Amino acid sequence: MLGNDDWWRDAVVYQVYPRSFADANGDGMGDLEGVRGRLDYLAGLGVDAIWLSPFYTSPMADGGYDVADYRDVDPMFGTLADFDALVADAHAKGIRVIVDLVPNHSSDQHPWFKSGLRERYIFRDKPNDWESIFGGPAWTQVEDGQWYLHLFAPEQPDLNWDNPDVRAEFRDVLRFWLDRGVDGFRVDVAHGMIKAEGLPDVGPKDGPQAEMLGDEQVPYFDQDGVHDIYREWRPILDSYPGGRMAVAEAWVSSPERLARYVGPDELHQAFNFDFMMADFHAKSFRTVIEKALKEAELVGAPTTWVLSNHDKPRHVTRHGGLARARAATLLMLALPGSAYLYNGEELGLPEVLDLPDELRQDPAFLRRGESRDGCRVPIPWSADPGCGWRDPWLPIPAEWTGLSAEAQEDDPDSTLNLYRAALRIRKRHPALGGASSGTLTWLESAKDVLVIERDPGLVVVLNTGEEPVRLDWTGQVLLSSGPLETDGSVPPDTAIWFQR
Ligand code: NOJ
Numbered sequence: 282m283l284g285n286d287d288w289w290r291d292a293v294v295y296q297v298y299p300r301s302f303a304d305a306n307g308d309g310m311g312d313l314e315g316v317r318g319r320l321d322y323l324a325g326l327g328v329d330a331i332w333l334s335p336f337y338t339s340p341m342a343d344g345g346y347d348v349a350d351y352r353d354v355d356p357m358f359g360t361l362a363d364f365d366a367l368v369a370d371a372h373a374k375g376i377r378v379i380v381d382l383v384p385n386h387s388s389d390q391h392p393w394f395k396s397g398l399r400e401r402y403i404f405r406d407k408p409n410d411w412e413s414i415f416g417g418p419a420w421t422q423v424e425d426g427q428w429y430l431h432l433f434a435p436e437q438p439d440l441n442w443d444n445p446d447v448r449a450e451f452r453d454v455l456r457f458w459l460d461r462g463v464d465g466f467r468v469d470v471a472h473g474m475i476k477a478e479g480l481p482d483v484g485p486k487d488g489p490q491a492e493m494l495g496d497e498q499v500p501y502f503d504q505d506g507v508h509d510i511y512r513e514w515r516p517i518l519d520s521y522p523g524g525r526m527a528v529a530e531a532w533v534s535s536p537e538r539l540a541r542y543v544g545p546d547e548l549h550q551a552f553n554f555d556f557m558m559a560d561f562h563a564k565s566f567r568t569v570i571e572k573a574l575k576e577a578e579l580v581g582a583p584t585t586w587v588l589s590n591h592d593k594p595r596h597v598t599r600h601g602g603l604a605r606a607r608a609a610t611l612l613m614l615a616l617p618g619s620a621y622l623y624n625g626e627e628l629g630l631p632e633v634l635d636l637p638d639e640l641r642q643d644p645a646f647l648r649r650g651e652s653r654d655g656c657r658v659p660i661p662w663s664a665d666p667g668c669g670w671r672d673p674w675l676p677i678p679a680e681w682t683g684l685s686a687e688a689q690e691d692d693p694d695s696t697l698n699l700y701r702a703a704l705r706i707r708k709r710h711p712a713l714g715g716a717s718s719g720t721l722t723w724l725e726s727a728k729d730v731l732v733i734e735r736d737p738g739l740v741v742v743l744n745t746g747e748e749p750v751r752l753d754w755t756g757q758v759l760l761s762s763g764p765l766e767t768d769g770s771v772p773p774d775t776a777i778w779f780q781r
Contacts (some may be wrong), residue, residue: 286524289465289549290583292329292619293704294379298591299336299358300344300674301659302624309672311659313359317367320374322686326627326697327704330377332467334591336364340390342436343644344591344657346469347388351454368462377464379528384451385470386437394438401447402438403430403476410482411501412490416649430480432473432501434644442474442510452517459521471529471542471551475506491649495532495554503533511547528552528585536576543580550585550619557587561600561609563731563745567723570616574721583618590623595656598632607699607762608743608776614703615713615733615741615778617721622700625660628684629696633658633675640675661685702760706778710759712739743776756781
Protein backbone atom coordinates (compact mmCIF):
# COMPACT_ATOMS: atom_id res chain seq x y z
CA MET A 282 0.00 0.00 0.00
CA LEU A 283 1.01 3.63 -0.24
CA GLY A 284 3.80 4.75 2.00
CA ASN A 285 6.39 2.14 1.15
CA ASP A 286 9.26 3.71 -0.80
CA ASP A 287 10.18 0.42 -2.42
CA TRP A 288 6.68 -0.36 -3.63
CA TRP A 289 7.79 -0.63 -7.28
CA ARG A 290 10.15 -3.56 -6.63
CA ASP A 291 7.43 -6.18 -6.80
CA ALA A 292 4.53 -4.10 -8.10
CA VAL A 293 2.00 -5.21 -10.66
CA VAL A 294 1.61 -2.21 -12.94
CA TYR A 295 -1.28 -2.01 -15.39
CA GLN A 296 -0.70 -0.06 -18.60
CA VAL A 297 -3.64 2.06 -19.68
CA TYR A 298 -3.59 3.10 -23.32
CA PRO A 299 -5.95 6.07 -22.83
CA ARG A 300 -7.48 6.20 -26.31
CA SER A 301 -8.61 2.61 -26.02
CA PHE A 302 -9.34 2.05 -22.36
CA ALA A 303 -12.70 3.58 -21.44
CA ASP A 304 -14.79 6.39 -22.87
CA ALA A 305 -16.76 8.50 -20.38
CA ASN A 306 -18.07 11.18 -22.77
CA GLY A 307 -19.18 8.86 -25.55
CA ASP A 308 -17.09 10.35 -28.36
CA GLY A 309 -15.54 7.02 -29.32
CA MET A 310 -12.18 7.89 -27.78
CA GLY A 311 -11.12 6.83 -24.29
CA ASP A 312 -10.49 9.58 -21.75
CA LEU A 313 -9.24 10.25 -18.21
CA GLU A 314 -12.75 10.26 -16.78
CA GLY A 315 -13.18 6.84 -18.34
CA VAL A 316 -10.11 5.62 -16.45
CA ARG A 317 -11.43 7.13 -13.23
CA GLY A 318 -14.72 5.32 -13.76
CA ARG A 319 -12.87 2.00 -13.94
CA LEU A 320 -10.75 2.35 -10.83
CA ASP A 321 -12.93 -0.10 -8.90
CA TYR A 322 -12.40 -2.64 -11.67
CA LEU A 323 -8.64 -2.08 -11.42
CA ALA A 324 -8.66 -2.28 -7.63
CA GLY A 325 -10.70 -5.50 -7.91
CA LEU A 326 -8.17 -6.87 -10.35
CA GLY A 327 -5.53 -6.27 -7.72
CA VAL A 328 -3.00 -4.04 -9.50
CA ASP A 329 -0.67 -1.81 -7.49
CA ALA A 330 -0.30 0.96 -10.05
CA ILE A 331 -1.44 2.17 -13.42
CA TRP A 332 0.85 3.56 -16.09
CA LEU A 333 -0.91 5.99 -18.39
CA SER A 334 0.43 6.17 -21.94
CA PRO A 335 0.52 9.81 -23.12
CA PHE A 336 -2.63 11.90 -22.62
CA TYR A 337 -0.84 15.24 -23.24
CA THR A 338 -1.77 17.82 -25.85
CA SER A 339 -0.97 16.15 -29.13
CA PRO A 340 -1.94 16.14 -32.80
CA MET A 341 -1.79 12.32 -32.43
CA ALA A 342 0.62 11.66 -35.28
CA ASP A 343 1.90 8.77 -33.14
CA GLY A 344 -0.92 8.04 -30.74
CA GLY A 345 0.17 10.81 -28.37
CA TYR A 346 3.90 10.01 -28.40
CA ASP A 347 4.14 13.31 -30.24
CA VAL A 348 3.67 15.86 -27.48
CA ALA A 349 2.82 19.49 -28.23
CA ASP A 350 2.47 20.57 -24.59
CA TYR A 351 4.16 18.57 -21.84
CA ARG A 352 2.17 20.30 -19.12
CA ASP A 353 -1.40 19.85 -20.29
CA VAL A 354 -4.04 17.26 -21.09
CA ASP A 355 -5.31 16.99 -24.65
CA PRO A 356 -8.99 18.01 -24.79
CA MET A 357 -9.79 14.60 -26.27
CA PHE A 358 -8.69 13.06 -22.96
CA GLY A 359 -10.08 15.74 -20.63
CA THR A 360 -8.49 18.44 -18.51
CA LEU A 361 -5.83 18.86 -15.85
CA ALA A 362 -8.68 18.89 -13.31
CA ASP A 363 -9.71 15.43 -14.59
CA PHE A 364 -6.13 14.30 -14.15
CA ASP A 365 -6.00 15.58 -10.58
CA ALA A 366 -9.30 13.85 -9.80
CA LEU A 367 -7.98 10.62 -11.27
CA VAL A 368 -4.81 10.72 -9.16
CA ALA A 369 -6.76 11.55 -6.01
CA ASP A 370 -9.25 8.73 -6.52
CA ALA A 371 -6.58 6.23 -7.53
CA HIS A 372 -4.55 7.02 -4.43
CA ALA A 373 -7.66 6.73 -2.26
CA LYS A 374 -8.07 3.19 -3.60
CA GLY A 375 -4.41 2.32 -3.04
CA ILE A 376 -3.47 2.51 -6.74
CA ARG A 377 -0.40 4.50 -7.73
CA VAL A 378 -0.13 6.46 -10.96
CA ILE A 379 2.80 6.45 -13.37
CA VAL A 380 2.80 8.77 -16.39
CA ASP A 381 4.68 8.55 -19.66
CA LEU A 382 7.48 10.99 -20.32
CA VAL A 383 8.55 11.53 -23.94
CA PRO A 384 11.90 13.35 -23.86
CA ASN A 385 13.56 12.13 -27.06
CA HIS A 386 11.31 14.12 -29.37
CA SER A 387 8.42 16.54 -29.27
CA SER A 388 5.62 17.05 -31.73
CA ASP A 389 6.32 19.30 -34.72
CA GLN A 390 3.36 21.27 -33.29
CA HIS A 391 5.28 22.04 -30.10
CA PRO A 392 5.71 25.84 -29.78
CA TRP A 393 9.51 25.44 -29.87
CA PHE A 394 9.47 23.76 -33.24
CA LYS A 395 6.72 25.93 -34.64
CA SER A 396 8.48 29.14 -33.64
CA GLY A 397 11.77 28.01 -35.18
CA LEU A 398 13.91 27.47 -32.08
CA ARG A 399 16.19 25.29 -34.13
CA GLU A 400 18.97 25.04 -31.57
CA ARG A 401 16.60 22.95 -29.44
CA TYR A 402 16.32 20.35 -32.22
CA ILE A 403 18.89 18.63 -34.43
CA PHE A 404 19.25 20.52 -37.70
CA ARG A 405 22.01 19.92 -40.28
CA ASP A 406 22.92 21.08 -43.74
CA LYS A 407 23.01 17.50 -45.01
CA PRO A 408 21.40 14.27 -43.74
CA ASN A 409 23.46 11.22 -42.77
CA ASP A 410 22.44 7.59 -43.36
CA TRP A 411 20.25 7.18 -40.29
CA GLU A 412 16.86 5.57 -40.83
CA SER A 413 13.63 6.20 -38.97
CA ILE A 414 12.43 3.39 -36.74
CA PHE A 415 9.14 3.70 -38.60
CA GLY A 416 10.93 3.25 -41.95
CA GLY A 417 12.45 5.65 -44.47
CA PRO A 418 15.11 8.26 -43.82
CA ALA A 419 15.34 9.84 -40.35
CA TRP A 420 15.72 13.32 -41.88
CA THR A 421 13.24 15.76 -43.35
CA GLN A 422 14.15 18.92 -45.24
CA VAL A 423 12.60 22.30 -44.48
CA GLU A 424 12.08 25.27 -46.82
CA ASP A 425 15.52 26.84 -46.43
CA GLY A 426 17.24 23.57 -47.34
CA GLN A 427 18.20 22.44 -43.81
CA TRP A 428 17.33 18.95 -42.54
CA TYR A 429 16.04 17.96 -39.12
CA LEU A 430 16.41 14.60 -37.43
CA HIS A 431 13.44 12.47 -36.44
CA LEU A 432 14.21 8.94 -35.30
CA PHE A 433 10.46 8.28 -35.51
CA ALA A 434 7.85 10.05 -37.68
CA PRO A 435 8.63 13.40 -39.37
CA GLU A 436 6.04 14.90 -36.99
CA GLN A 437 8.34 13.90 -34.09
CA PRO A 438 11.52 16.01 -34.35
CA ASP A 439 14.32 14.83 -32.03
CA LEU A 440 15.21 17.27 -29.29
CA ASN A 441 18.79 18.46 -28.86
CA TRP A 442 19.86 17.33 -25.40
CA ASP A 443 23.15 19.23 -25.70
CA ASN A 444 21.06 22.35 -25.29
CA PRO A 445 20.77 23.46 -21.64
CA ASP A 446 17.26 24.85 -22.21
CA VAL A 447 16.04 21.41 -23.21
CA ARG A 448 17.53 19.90 -20.07
CA ALA A 449 16.06 22.60 -17.85
CA GLU A 450 12.66 22.18 -19.45
CA PHE A 451 12.47 18.47 -18.70
CA ARG A 452 13.65 18.89 -15.12
CA ASP A 453 10.78 21.30 -14.79
CA VAL A 454 8.30 18.96 -16.49
CA LEU A 455 9.28 16.22 -14.03
CA ARG A 456 8.56 18.57 -11.14
CA PHE A 457 5.27 19.67 -12.69
CA TRP A 458 3.87 16.11 -12.61
CA LEU A 459 5.53 15.17 -9.33
CA ASP A 460 3.87 18.20 -7.75
CA ARG A 461 0.55 16.88 -9.05
CA GLY A 462 1.19 13.66 -7.17
CA VAL A 463 2.38 11.16 -9.77
CA ASP A 464 4.26 8.17 -8.40
CA GLY A 465 6.59 7.74 -11.32
CA PHE A 466 7.46 7.97 -14.98
CA ARG A 467 7.81 5.55 -17.82
CA VAL A 468 10.61 7.06 -19.91
CA ASP A 469 9.96 6.72 -23.64
CA VAL A 470 13.00 5.87 -25.81
CA ALA A 471 15.14 6.22 -22.70
CA HIS A 472 18.21 5.12 -24.67
CA GLY A 473 17.80 7.73 -27.39
CA MET A 474 18.32 11.28 -26.24
CA ILE A 475 22.07 11.51 -26.79
CA LYS A 476 23.53 10.93 -30.23
CA ALA A 477 27.16 10.07 -30.99
CA GLU A 478 29.42 13.10 -31.43
CA GLY A 479 29.36 14.35 -35.05
CA LEU A 480 26.36 12.15 -35.95
CA PRO A 481 28.45 9.50 -37.78
CA ASP A 482 26.90 7.22 -40.40
CA VAL A 483 25.80 3.74 -39.33
CA GLY A 484 27.51 2.37 -42.42
CA PRO A 485 26.75 -0.67 -44.56
CA LYS A 486 24.25 -3.22 -43.23
CA ASP A 487 22.18 -6.12 -44.51
CA GLY A 488 18.64 -4.87 -43.96
CA PRO A 489 16.68 -1.98 -42.49
CA GLN A 490 18.42 -0.36 -39.52
CA ALA A 491 15.29 -0.94 -37.41
CA GLU A 492 16.05 -4.65 -37.59
CA MET A 493 19.50 -4.37 -36.05
CA LEU A 494 18.35 -2.33 -33.07
CA GLY A 495 18.67 -4.20 -29.82
CA ASP A 496 21.38 -6.48 -31.22
CA GLU A 497 24.00 -4.01 -32.28
CA GLN A 498 24.94 -0.55 -31.15
CA VAL A 499 24.05 2.30 -33.42
CA PRO A 500 25.29 5.90 -33.07
CA TYR A 501 21.85 7.19 -32.09
CA PHE A 502 21.02 4.79 -29.27
CA ASP A 503 22.51 3.81 -25.91
CA GLN A 504 25.24 6.45 -25.86
CA ASP A 505 27.09 7.07 -22.60
CA GLY A 506 25.88 10.65 -22.27
CA VAL A 507 22.29 9.55 -21.70
CA HIS A 508 23.26 8.41 -18.21
CA ASP A 509 24.17 11.98 -17.22
CA ILE A 510 20.54 12.92 -17.81
CA TYR A 511 19.32 10.24 -15.40
CA ARG A 512 21.88 11.34 -12.84
CA GLU A 513 20.33 14.80 -13.12
CA TRP A 514 16.81 13.44 -12.73
CA ARG A 515 17.29 11.02 -9.87
CA PRO A 516 17.83 13.65 -7.15
CA ILE A 517 14.62 15.32 -8.32
CA LEU A 518 12.67 12.08 -7.91
CA ASP A 519 14.32 11.41 -4.57
CA SER A 520 13.45 14.86 -3.28
CA TYR A 521 9.75 13.92 -3.24
CA PRO A 522 8.30 11.67 -0.54
CA GLY A 523 6.69 8.28 -1.05
CA GLY A 524 8.98 6.45 -3.47
CA ARG A 525 8.69 8.26 -6.83
CA MET A 526 10.21 6.04 -9.49
CA ALA A 527 11.13 5.85 -13.17
CA VAL A 528 11.22 2.90 -15.55
CA ALA A 529 13.19 2.99 -18.79
CA GLU A 530 11.99 1.88 -22.17
CA ALA A 531 15.46 1.05 -23.48
CA TRP A 532 16.17 -1.34 -26.32
CA VAL A 533 19.84 -2.21 -25.88
CA SER A 534 22.10 -5.05 -26.90
CA SER A 535 22.70 -6.95 -23.64
CA PRO A 536 21.60 -7.30 -20.01
CA GLU A 537 24.88 -5.59 -19.05
CA ARG A 538 23.99 -2.55 -21.16
CA LEU A 539 20.45 -2.50 -19.75
CA ALA A 540 21.79 -2.70 -16.21
CA ARG A 541 23.57 0.61 -16.75
CA TYR A 542 20.22 2.44 -16.73
CA VAL A 543 19.30 1.16 -13.29
CA GLY A 544 20.82 2.08 -9.96
CA PRO A 545 20.55 4.34 -6.95
CA ASP A 546 21.76 7.33 -8.98
CA GLU A 547 19.87 6.63 -12.23
CA LEU A 548 16.51 4.99 -12.93
CA HIS A 549 14.72 2.45 -10.74
CA GLN A 550 13.86 -0.07 -13.42
CA ALA A 551 14.17 -0.88 -17.09
CA PHE A 552 11.74 -2.98 -19.09
CA ASN A 553 12.98 -6.46 -19.70
CA PHE A 554 11.75 -6.90 -23.25
CA ASP A 555 13.56 -10.20 -23.81
CA PHE A 556 10.78 -11.94 -21.89
CA MET A 557 8.17 -10.37 -24.16
CA MET A 558 10.13 -11.42 -27.24
CA ALA A 559 10.71 -15.05 -26.10
CA ASP A 560 8.97 -17.94 -27.87
CA PHE A 561 6.47 -20.04 -25.99
CA HIS A 562 9.01 -22.69 -25.17
CA ALA A 563 10.55 -23.82 -21.88
CA LYS A 564 14.06 -23.34 -23.20
CA SER A 565 13.49 -19.82 -24.54
CA PHE A 566 11.80 -18.75 -21.34
CA ARG A 567 14.60 -20.19 -19.23
CA THR A 568 17.25 -18.43 -21.28
CA VAL A 569 15.63 -15.00 -20.96
CA ILE A 570 14.76 -15.46 -17.29
CA GLU A 571 18.36 -16.35 -16.50
CA LYS A 572 19.56 -13.32 -18.46
CA ALA A 573 17.15 -11.05 -16.61
CA LEU A 574 18.15 -12.41 -13.23
CA LYS A 575 21.76 -11.78 -14.14
CA GLU A 576 20.87 -8.17 -14.92
CA ALA A 577 19.00 -7.90 -11.62
CA GLU A 578 22.05 -9.19 -9.80
CA LEU A 579 24.27 -6.65 -11.54
CA VAL A 580 22.13 -3.75 -10.40
CA GLY A 581 20.99 -5.13 -7.04
CA ALA A 582 17.36 -4.48 -7.92
CA PRO A 583 14.71 -6.84 -9.23
CA THR A 584 13.85 -6.85 -12.88
CA THR A 585 10.55 -6.30 -14.68
CA TRP A 586 8.45 -8.72 -16.72
CA VAL A 587 6.29 -7.82 -19.68
CA LEU A 588 4.19 -10.02 -21.97
CA SER A 589 2.30 -7.39 -23.95
CA ASN A 590 2.25 -3.65 -24.54
CA HIS A 591 0.92 -1.14 -27.05
CA ASP A 592 3.79 -1.72 -29.49
CA LYS A 593 3.74 -5.50 -29.98
CA PRO A 594 1.12 -8.03 -31.06
CA ARG A 595 -0.84 -9.26 -28.03
CA HIS A 596 0.59 -12.38 -26.45
CA VAL A 597 -2.53 -14.49 -27.02
CA THR A 598 -1.75 -14.23 -30.72
CA ARG A 599 2.04 -14.19 -30.46
CA HIS A 600 2.17 -17.32 -28.33
CA GLY A 601 -0.45 -19.18 -30.36
CA GLY A 602 -3.68 -19.10 -28.41
CA LEU A 603 -5.37 -18.31 -25.16
CA ALA A 604 -4.26 -21.46 -23.30
CA ARG A 605 -0.62 -20.56 -23.87
CA ALA A 606 -1.17 -16.91 -23.00
CA ARG A 607 -2.74 -17.91 -19.69
CA ALA A 608 0.12 -20.28 -18.96
CA ALA A 609 2.74 -17.64 -19.77
CA THR A 610 0.91 -15.23 -17.48
CA LEU A 611 1.15 -17.60 -14.51
CA LEU A 612 4.86 -17.95 -15.21
CA MET A 613 5.34 -14.18 -15.36
CA LEU A 614 3.39 -13.47 -12.20
CA ALA A 615 5.47 -15.93 -10.20
CA LEU A 616 8.84 -14.45 -11.14
CA PRO A 617 10.77 -12.19 -8.78
CA GLY A 618 10.37 -8.51 -9.62
CA SER A 619 7.55 -6.41 -10.95
CA ALA A 620 5.13 -7.26 -13.74
CA TYR A 621 3.68 -4.84 -16.28
CA LEU A 622 0.28 -5.82 -17.67
CA TYR A 623 -1.21 -4.27 -20.78
CA ASN A 624 -4.88 -3.28 -20.72
CA GLY A 625 -7.07 -6.06 -22.07
CA GLU A 626 -4.61 -8.89 -21.51
CA GLU A 627 -6.60 -9.78 -18.39
CA LEU A 628 -9.55 -10.41 -20.73
CA GLY A 629 -7.46 -12.66 -22.97
CA LEU A 630 -7.84 -10.32 -25.94
CA PRO A 631 -6.12 -11.46 -29.13
CA GLU A 632 -4.45 -9.18 -31.65
CA VAL A 633 -6.96 -7.87 -34.18
CA LEU A 634 -5.41 -8.90 -37.48
CA ASP A 635 -8.06 -7.88 -39.97
CA LEU A 636 -8.45 -4.15 -39.42
CA PRO A 637 -9.15 -2.48 -42.77
CA ASP A 638 -6.06 -0.63 -43.96
CA GLU A 639 -7.94 2.66 -44.27
CA LEU A 640 -8.73 2.61 -40.55
CA ARG A 641 -5.20 1.96 -39.39
CA GLN A 642 -3.60 4.97 -37.75
CA ASP A 643 -0.13 3.83 -36.77
CA PRO A 644 2.49 5.98 -38.56
CA ALA A 645 4.68 2.88 -38.79
CA PHE A 646 2.01 1.32 -41.01
CA LEU A 647 2.18 4.16 -43.49
CA ARG A 648 6.00 4.13 -43.64
CA ARG A 649 6.93 0.51 -43.06
CA GLY A 650 3.71 -1.47 -43.59
CA GLU A 651 3.76 -2.82 -40.03
CA SER A 652 0.93 -1.71 -37.82
CA ARG A 653 0.52 -1.66 -34.06
CA ASP A 654 -3.18 -0.83 -34.28
CA GLY A 655 -4.24 -4.45 -33.75
CA CYS A 656 -3.25 -4.33 -30.07
CA ARG A 657 -4.83 -0.90 -29.58
CA VAL A 658 -8.45 -1.81 -30.32
CA PRO A 659 -10.74 -0.47 -27.56
CA ILE A 660 -11.40 -2.63 -24.51
CA PRO A 661 -14.74 -4.47 -24.54
CA TRP A 662 -16.51 -3.66 -21.30
CA SER A 663 -20.03 -4.88 -21.69
CA ALA A 664 -21.73 -7.73 -23.52
CA ASP A 665 -23.95 -5.48 -25.66
CA PRO A 666 -23.18 -5.31 -29.39
CA GLY A 667 -21.01 -2.19 -29.04
CA CYS A 668 -19.12 -3.66 -26.05
CA GLY A 669 -19.95 -0.47 -24.16
CA TRP A 670 -18.59 1.89 -26.86
CA ARG A 671 -20.38 4.18 -29.27
CA ASP A 672 -18.50 4.57 -32.55
CA PRO A 673 -15.05 3.60 -31.18
CA TRP A 674 -11.97 5.02 -32.94
CA LEU A 675 -11.07 1.50 -34.09
CA PRO A 676 -13.82 -1.09 -34.66
CA ILE A 677 -14.25 -3.75 -31.97
CA PRO A 678 -14.66 -7.29 -33.37
CA ALA A 679 -18.25 -8.56 -32.97
CA GLU A 680 -17.09 -11.69 -31.12
CA TRP A 681 -15.49 -9.58 -28.37
CA THR A 682 -18.87 -9.27 -26.64
CA GLY A 683 -18.03 -12.75 -25.30
CA LEU A 684 -14.63 -11.52 -24.08
CA SER A 685 -16.03 -8.42 -22.42
CA ALA A 686 -15.38 -7.76 -18.76
CA GLU A 687 -19.11 -8.15 -18.14
CA ALA A 688 -19.26 -11.54 -19.85
CA GLN A 689 -16.27 -12.77 -17.83
CA GLU A 690 -17.26 -11.31 -14.49
CA ASP A 691 -19.05 -14.32 -13.00
CA ASP A 692 -17.36 -17.10 -14.92
CA PRO A 693 -14.92 -18.78 -12.52
CA ASP A 694 -12.83 -20.07 -15.44
CA SER A 695 -12.57 -16.75 -17.25
CA THR A 696 -9.21 -15.17 -17.93
CA LEU A 697 -10.32 -12.15 -15.92
CA ASN A 698 -10.85 -14.35 -12.88
CA LEU A 699 -7.56 -16.14 -13.47
CA TYR A 700 -5.73 -12.80 -13.30
CA ARG A 701 -7.69 -11.79 -10.21
CA ALA A 702 -6.89 -15.06 -8.46
CA ALA A 703 -3.22 -14.89 -9.44
CA LEU A 704 -2.84 -11.34 -8.18
CA ARG A 705 -4.63 -12.21 -4.93
CA ILE A 706 -2.32 -15.17 -4.28
CA ARG A 707 0.74 -13.18 -5.35
CA LYS A 708 -0.05 -10.53 -2.80
CA ARG A 709 -0.56 -12.92 0.10
CA HIS A 710 1.78 -15.83 -0.50
CA PRO A 711 5.06 -15.46 1.40
CA ALA A 712 7.02 -16.77 -1.61
CA LEU A 713 5.46 -14.24 -3.97
CA GLY A 714 4.35 -11.27 -1.90
CA GLY A 715 7.47 -9.18 -1.79
CA ALA A 716 8.27 -11.19 -4.91
CA SER A 717 11.52 -9.30 -5.23
CA SER A 718 13.18 -10.88 -2.26
CA GLY A 719 12.25 -14.56 -2.57
CA THR A 720 14.65 -16.99 -4.17
CA LEU A 721 14.21 -18.83 -7.42
CA THR A 722 15.50 -22.36 -7.94
CA TRP A 723 15.35 -24.35 -11.16
CA LEU A 724 14.14 -27.88 -10.47
CA GLU A 725 14.91 -30.78 -12.71
CA SER A 726 12.28 -31.27 -15.36
CA ALA A 727 11.36 -33.18 -18.47
CA LYS A 728 12.24 -31.68 -21.83
CA ASP A 729 9.96 -28.77 -22.81
CA VAL A 730 8.88 -28.29 -19.20
CA LEU A 731 9.93 -25.54 -16.86
CA VAL A 732 9.86 -26.13 -13.12
CA ILE A 733 10.78 -23.33 -10.77
CA GLU A 734 10.59 -23.26 -7.02
CA ARG A 735 10.00 -20.02 -5.23
CA ASP A 736 10.92 -20.23 -1.60
CA PRO A 737 9.04 -21.39 0.51
CA GLY A 738 7.60 -24.34 -1.32
CA LEU A 739 5.79 -22.68 -4.19
CA VAL A 740 6.49 -24.58 -7.38
CA VAL A 741 5.63 -23.25 -10.82
CA VAL A 742 5.28 -25.83 -13.56
CA LEU A 743 4.94 -24.74 -17.19
CA ASN A 744 4.40 -27.42 -19.80
CA THR A 745 5.32 -26.25 -23.30
CA GLY A 746 5.68 -29.81 -24.62
CA GLU A 747 3.24 -32.21 -26.22
CA GLU A 748 2.73 -34.71 -23.38
CA PRO A 749 1.10 -34.21 -19.98
CA VAL A 750 3.55 -33.91 -17.06
CA ARG A 751 3.05 -35.98 -13.92
CA LEU A 752 3.72 -34.29 -10.59
CA ASP A 753 5.80 -36.25 -8.11
CA TRP A 754 5.22 -34.09 -5.07
CA THR A 755 2.54 -34.13 -2.45
CA GLY A 756 0.79 -30.88 -1.88
CA GLN A 757 -1.85 -28.71 -3.36
CA VAL A 758 -2.49 -26.97 -6.66
CA LEU A 759 -3.05 -23.32 -5.78
CA LEU A 760 -3.88 -22.17 -9.27
CA SER A 761 -3.91 -23.62 -12.73
CA SER A 762 -4.06 -21.83 -16.06
CA GLY A 763 -6.38 -24.52 -17.47
CA PRO A 764 -7.98 -27.84 -16.58
CA LEU A 765 -5.66 -30.61 -15.37
CA GLU A 766 -5.80 -34.26 -16.46
CA THR A 767 -7.98 -36.54 -14.31
CA ASP A 768 -4.85 -37.98 -12.65
CA GLY A 769 -3.68 -34.44 -11.83
CA SER A 770 -1.03 -34.28 -14.59
CA VAL A 771 -0.36 -30.89 -16.19
CA PRO A 772 -1.48 -30.92 -19.85
CA PRO A 773 0.43 -29.23 -22.68
CA ASP A 774 0.19 -25.43 -22.85
CA THR A 775 -0.68 -25.23 -19.16
CA ALA A 776 0.99 -23.81 -16.06
CA ILE A 777 0.25 -24.35 -12.39
CA TRP A 778 1.24 -22.90 -9.06
CA PHE A 779 1.72 -25.78 -6.64
CA GLN A 780 2.30 -25.64 -2.91
CA ARG A 781 4.44 -28.50 -1.59
C1 NOJ B 1 8.03 3.96 -27.87
C2 NOJ B 1 6.55 3.96 -27.70
O1 NOJ B 1 6.19 2.87 -26.89
C3 NOJ B 1 5.95 3.90 -29.08
O2 NOJ B 1 4.56 3.69 -29.05
C4 NOJ B 1 6.30 5.17 -29.81
O3 NOJ B 1 5.87 5.07 -31.14
C5 NOJ B 1 7.82 5.41 -29.81
N1 NOJ B 1 8.42 5.16 -28.56
C6 NOJ B 1 8.13 6.82 -30.18
O4 NOJ B 1 7.77 7.68 -29.13
